[in-house]
Amino acid sequence: MEIFVCNYDGHDIAKSKIEIVERKGLGHPDSICDHVMNQVSIALTKEYIKEFKSVMHFNADKSLLVAGSTEKSFNGGKVIHPMLLVMGDRATFKVGNKEIYVEKIAINAAKEWIKNNLYWVNPGEHIKYQIELKHGSEELRDIFNRKGKVLGAGDTSAAVGFAPLTKLEESVFSLENYLNSKKFKKQFPETGTDIKVMGVRNNSKFHFTTAIAFVDRFIKSEDDYFRKKNEVMESAKEFLKSKGIDGEIDINTLDAKGRGINGVYLTVLGTSAEDGDCGQVGRGNRVNGIIPLMRPGSTEAAAGKNPVSHVGKIYNLLSFDIANQIYKETGCGAYVWLVSQIGVSIDKPLLASAQLIDGDEKSLKQANEIISKRLENISDFTNKLIKGEVTVC
Secondary structure, eight states: OOOOEEEEEOOOGGOOOOEEEEEOOOOOOHHHHHHHHHHHHHHHHHHHHHHSSSOOOOOHHHHHHHHEEEOTTTOOOOOEEEEEEEEEEOOOOEEETTTHHHHHHHHHHHHHHHHHHHHTOTTTTTTTEEEEEOOOOOHHGGGSSSOOOOOEEEEEEEEEESOOOOHHHHHHHHHHHTSSSHHHHHHHHTEEEEEEEEEEEEEEEEEEEEEEEEEEEGGSSSSHHHHHHHHHHHHHHHHEEEEETTOOEEOTTTTTTTTTTSOOOSSSSSSSGGGOOOTTTTSSSSSSSSSEETSOOOOOOOBBBBBBOOOOHHHHHHHHHHHHHHHHHHHOOEEEEEEOOOSTTTTTEEEEEEEETOOOOHHHHHHHHHHHHHHOOOOOHHHHHHOOOOOOO
């Protein structure tokens, strides 16, 4: 395997005249699908290791959250029809005479994540579950039975990661985290978990358009809604100022005064998935937590894939991890590219490459050494994935 390291010949995003970055928060329907399926992946991995001492073939990376219906009202509405969470793709149900109860594991993992992260959603009452996990093909299952230091890739796939984040990327990421933090929710319990931030930079001017699902039980009237929205906006502005960002912010721009319940963004459960929007794996944030529209990006969704063979997960996350290491050790911004071939050991990609921003001979050599060492010790990284120690969205 040869590693290619060179200087980046594209335009530095941080120096561009315009930039667009998005982040979808925990309660966004797409984020729910990503996070839930990643928890299913972790739960299946732990069960396979417990029962068989190794990970078996699975890819639980397909999910659709079908919106339910609610009746919203000032001082509190009600759920009419629950949401439906469809979870699917492939899994190993039996090895020898020992059976794994995949459906039960998937549902329990989903309910646990929902209980811990979506404050107003009752996972047993407000969501129904449909499991569409089936047996995998013989050849893909056989990858897990072949000898070797590490497993062969379960797909021919390409991934790209980058570092560092631009000021706008950091701002969008941190603003959503602040608005969904426990400290913020204690001060503003009327704000739901479904929060989306769209950041735009025009030269040095920053603008943030934010959608926040307000929880109707905390809102007494239309006037009360707009008063509390203004309080939330002022808090968000103060947070941005504390981070050195002098930017404009708009919240819930669809709102219209004088239209009562029809002119405000209210929810019963704090997420638009209750009746306004469906969700799907892979439509949310990239593995570094943002959607940077002007960067090159991987097409694979990492959430739900197995952590020892599927490069759609491994390379997707590893490319960002390596890029961050290169930046920390050389001070140069970096793009890292990894390309696999199905069946070929994951520590031997068809292509491993780094492109550095303004790198010199020393930093280019360092980047080469970093990539070589990380691939040589790729099991250290997959072990972290097995334990769920690496964030995927």
